[in-house]
Amino acid sequence: MSDFLLLVFSGIATGSIYALAALGFTLLWQASGTINFAQGEFVMLPAFTMLAFMSFGAPLLLSFALTCVVAVVVLGWAFKRGIADPLLRFGLMPIVVATIGLSIAASNGVRAGYSAEAYPFPTLFARRLFDVFGVTVSLADITTLAFAGALVLGTQAFLARTVTGRAMQAVAQNTESATVLGINVPRMVFYTFAINAVLACAAALLVTPTYLAKFDMGGSLGTKAFFAAIIGGFNNSRGALLGGVIVGIGENLAAAYVSPAYKDAVALILFMAVILFKPQGLLGRKVERKV
Amino acid sequence: MQLIRRTLLAAACAAAFVAPAFAQNVVKIAGLYELSGPGTTSGTNFKDGVQLAIKEINAAGGILGRKIDATVADTQSNPGVAKGLASKAIDDDVFAVFGPVFSGSVMVSMNETRRAEIPNFVGGEAAAITKQGNPYVFRTSFTQETAMPKVARYIANGLKAKNVAVMYVNNDFGKGGRDAITKALADVGVKVVADISTDSGQIDFSAPVLKAKQANADALFVYTNEEESARALRELRKQGYDKPLVGETTLTGQKVIELAGDAANGATAHVGLTIDAPNERMLAFKAKFYKEYNYFCDHNGIKGYTGVYLLKAAIEKVGKFDRKAVASALHGLSVKAATHPGVILDVSIDDKGDLDRESYLVEAKNGRQIVKEVLPALGKK
Numbered sequence: 001m002s003d004f005l006l007l008v009f010s011g012i013a014t015g016s017i018y019a020l021a022a023l024g025f026t027l028l029w030q031a032s033g034t035i036n037f038a039q040g041e042f043v044m045l046p047a048f049t050m051l052a053f054m055s056f057g058a059p060l061l062l063s064f065a066l067t068c069v070v071a072v073v074v075l076g077w078a079f080k081r082g083i084a085d086p087l088l089r090f091g092l093m094p095i096v097v098a099t100i101g102l103s104i105a106a107s108n109g110v111r112a113g114y115s116a117e118a119y120p121f122p123t124l125f126a127r128r129l130f131d132v133f134g135v136t137v138s139l140a141d142i143t144t145l146a147f148a149g150a151l152v153l154g155t156q157a158f159l160a161r162t163v164t165g166r167a168m169q170a171v172a173q174n175t176e177s178a179t180v181l182g183i184n185v186p187r188m189v190f191y192t193f194a195i196n197a198v199l200a201c202a203a204a205l206l207v208t209p210t211y212l213a214k215f216d217m218g219g220s221l222g223t224k225a226f227f228a229a230i231i232g233g234f235n236n237s238r239g240a241l242l243g244g245v246i247v248g249i250g251e252n253l254a255a256a257y258v259s260p261a262y263k264d265a266v267a268l269i270l271f272m273a274v275i276l277f278k279p280q281g282l283l284g285r286k287v288e289r290k291v
Numbered sequence: 292m293q294l295i296r297r298t299l300l301a302a303a304c305a306a307a308f309v310a311p312a313f314a315q316n317v318v319k320i321a322g323l324y325e326l327s328g329p330g331t332t333s334g335t336n337f338k339d340g341v342q343l344a345i346k347e348i349n350a351a352g353g354i355l356g357r358k359i360d361a362t363v364a365d366t367q368s369n370p371g372v373a374k375g376l377a378s379k380a381i382d383d384d385v386f387a388v389f390g391p392v393f394s395g396s397v398m399v400s401m402n403e404t405r406r407a408e409i410p411n412f413v414g415g416e417a418a419a420i421t422k423q424g425n426p427y428v429f430r431t432s433f434t435q436e437t438a439m440p441k442v443a444r445y446i447a448n449g450l451k452a453k454n455v456a457v458m459y460v461n462n463d464f465g466k467g468g469r470d471a472i473t474k475a476l477a478d479v480g481v482k483v484v485a486d487i488s489t490d491s492g493q494i495d496f497s498a499p500v501l502k503a504k505q506a507n508a509d510a511l512f513v514y515t516n517e518e519e520s521a522r523a524l525r526e527l528r529k530q531g532y533d534k535p536l537v538g539e540t541t542l543t544g545q546k547v548i549e550l551a552g553d554a555a556n557g558a559t560a561h562v563g564l565t566i567d568a569p570n571e572r573m574l575a576f577k578a579k580f581y582k583e584y585n586y587f588c589d590h591n592g593i594k595g596y597t598g599v600y601l602l603k604a605a606i607e608k609v610g611k612f613d614r615k616a617v618a619s620a621l622h623g624l625s626v627k628a629a630t631h632p633g634v635i636l637d638v639s640i641d642d643k644g645d646l647d648r649e650s651y652l653v654e655a656k657n658g659r660q661i662v663k664e665v666l667p668a669l670g671k672k
Contacts, residue, residue, distance in 0.1 A: 003501055003505065006497075006501060007497070007498065007501065010495075010497040014495055014497075111327065115335070116326060116327045116331045116335070117331050117332055117335060117546070118331070118332070118518050118521075118546075118550060119550075120521075120549055120550045120551075120552055122552075127528060127529060127554075129530070129531045136530065136531060138529045138530065138531075140529060209525070210494060210495065210522065210525070210526075211494055212518060212521065212522070212550055214518075216327075220494070251495070252495070252497060252498055255495070255498035255499075256498040256501060256502070259488070260461075260488060260489055260490050260493065260498065260499065261461065261488075261490060263490070263493075263495075263498075
């Protein structure tokens with residue numbers, strides 16, 4: 001039983017990292033109708049940026065802060081201005097293709113510029129173990145969970161409780177009415193992209209010690225986050241957290257009780273089940289579409 | 292128009308005469324390496340070792356007066372791509388092929404080089420590679436069947452372990468190693484109480500580590516590729532695993548120690564080659580390699596480097612560029628490091644293409660391999 005709990009707990013910790021990336025998917029979708037298939041690479045790039053800052057002698061937390069600034073400019077502003085804004089006018093498909101292209105370009109760019117080898121990444125947390133009701137849990141798992149959970153809930157609260165957050169939601173629900181109400185629509189959309197970039201940096205900080213900094217680390221992370229977002233509900237931020245955690249736990253249990261070979265299939269099977277029986281996702285709302 | 296055609300024709304004829312003349316002065320070597328995918332660390336090290344040796348040999352005048360012309364290709368750690376690249380190397384009429392390093396890729400690409408009768412120096416360690424009677428495949432490191440008995444002896448006599456959990460990666464390399472260690476452990480009376488399979492490229496090791504803890508064995512034998520070894524070590528320490536960790540070559544590889552950080556401390560492994568070997572020529576190689584590439588190479592760098600010098604020794608013994616003669620000269624060849632410093636350690640190749648030389652028992656400590664014991668070559672016993 002204690003092993004089962006241990007697996008569930010470490011699954012929740014991994015899942016909360018998926019949730020951070022998944023939250024980015026739902027945020028961009030809600031605020032600007034964009035699907036960003038380069039989400040995994042948006043986690044990989046900050047990891048390498050942090051390594052670059054650290055190679056100049058900056059401590060981990062300072063590198064993280066500097067990377068957040070760089071990410072807001074590059075992955076937030078430049079991504080919005082360079083790719084999302086010009087392409088969104090032509091519908092969803094061009095931007096989906098463009099972000100797939102972006103992900104290939106980003107990973108191969110890092111491979112060409114930095115090498116294809118993996119790099120070690122320092123962990124934020126000391127290696128310590130706790131015994132909770134007979135279950136050994138590591139400090140790293142607890143803090144990862146707490147950090148990721150706080151970020152997801154914080155984002156949720158920001159969207160629901162602050163004027164800016166509500167304005168962002170208004171933009172997402174109906175851009176024209178929002179404009180009429182005097183909301184600065186482009187600025188709200190930029191905020192969404194900026195928040196997405198910072199979340200990606202946080203995911204990079206938490207995930208890279210395990211994944212190791214490598215040019216292709218974004219691939220599987222991006223896919224799992226996408227599945228998690230669909231499972232939880234693409235138009236609901238809390239759904240991203242739920243989806244991420246479900247995928248994380250499911251993977252861990254499958255690896256332990258079925259076979260590690262089927263681990264990566266878990267997210268896909270859940271994804272298909274959700275698409276078949278509850279296409280809007282577990283927490284998602286049905287949305288009527290104008291034709 | 293006519294004039295242009297004639298000029299082109301003349302140029303083509305000239306090129307046809309010039310090309311063989313140019314080819315006479317070089318010896319072509321094709322390199323098939325894992326430069327991306329899960330084998331990146333192994334492939335990159337192997338390639339850098341090969342390239343360093345080639346650079347040195349060319350600077351010293353080449354082999355029998357011919358310079359080496361080497362190509363580099365990326366197998367993407369994919370056996371299918373490796374096979375295709377091997378065919379391409381044959382079309383290019385190369386004299387020898389180096390790589391791949393991953394056993395799964397070697398198993399398919401070596402059939403191509405065999406058909407074309409091209410000597411092929413591989414980095415793979417799976418026992419099956421030299422069991423197929425292929426007279427053109429040569430190892431640059433031990434086969435698992437040579438290495439694992441040494442590991443088993445250490446587990447039984449050094450650690451006094453009665454039972455062991457085995458964690459391996461589910462590919463040709465890992466499965467071959469698992470079979471070899473299971474047999475070797477049975478021979479020394481140690482029981483395998485858990486058989487834990489992991490995936491190539493696996494990221495989260497919490498489930499396999501948990502299984503290892505549940506097995507409650509006296510020691511854990513870990514046999515995965517470099518990046519996975521680092522992740523396994525990190526997870527083992529994270530979950531507070533406190534039994535001895537034993538490996539073969541990869542577990543204490545240079546890159547693994549770098550990636551795992553202090554989680555690697557205390558892990559012990561048998562290694563065929565280490566840049567920290569107590570040997571002057573090895574230390575000189577370590578310095579040369581670092582100067583050239585600005586990183587410390589692992590065993591694969593040494594494998595690639597010494598492999599090229601083995602080929603050179605065989606060609607010089609034959610005295611001409613004849614692939615068949617060189618391949619048969621390699622079987623049974625003994626090369627002394629005193630006369631051929633490039634091979635670094637005295638080495639001999641048997642009739643199957645397996646090689647024998649001294650090896651080491653090392654422990655990872657503070658970012659380095661510390662040699663605990665030098666184990667003599669099997670042939671010397």
